[in-house]
Amino acid sequence: MGHNDCVLNIPYPPADVKEKNLYYARLLLNNYAGQNGEMTAITQYLYQHLISEECYGELSDSLECISIVEMRHLEMLGELITKLGGAPLFRTQNRGRNIYWSGKFVAEIQNPRKFLIKNIEAENVAIRDYKMRICQISDPMIQNLLERIIRDEEHHITIFKRYLAEFEKSE
Ligand SMILES: [Fe+2]
Structure with a gap:
């Protein structure tokens, strides 16, 4: 699998919103x-x-490519948050409390077979979370963009499963 196979050849809809909404x-x-x-x-x-x-x-190259796609997702979500009237700071807000993003969220797993399994789980959680947002947010422009992002996350699962199958064959 080559370096750029992680990028789907489907354009992203514009990161736009109907109106401001802090919720x-x-x-x-x-x-x-x-x-x-x-x-x-x-x-x-x-x-x-x-x-x-x-x-x-090869796996290392794919991970770099996928990381860059995730950064594109971060940027587009940041654009949505800004246009909705929020601040694109690296934190979540729960009952008026700020919970800042932390390096502790990054798992220290070093074995490729183990981190691939973990990545597949994490992508499934991400997809589940995006699907929940699509139900909670009644703005078709935001929903379209989240649907497109889900397709990337599904593609990442396909790539991770391919590498995992290779590791299992060679064991
Ligand atoms: Fe993502």
Whole structure:
């Protein structure tokens, strides 16, 4: 699998909103900088990219590519949050309390087979969270963008499963 196979050739709809809505902004902060949000995905995959570079070059390249896609997601969510009237800071807000994003959200798993299993779980959680937002947010422009992001996350699962199958074959 080559370096750029992680990018789907489907355009993103514009990151636009119908009108300001602070409640929607607060919901999206969870996908942006919550424990299972995009900020965690970026740094988790970047960490895995770095530690696998020497012995698992191809996997390492894919992880870098996926990390960059997650950063694009972070940027688009940040645009939505800003247009909704929220602040694109790396934190979530719960009953008036700010919970800041933390490096503690990044798991220290170093074994590729183990982190691939963890990544598949994390992507499934991300998809579940986006689906919940689509039900909670009645703004078709936001819903369209979240649907498109879900397609990327599904594609990441396909890639991770492919690598996992290779590892299981070679054992
Ligand atoms: Fe993502």
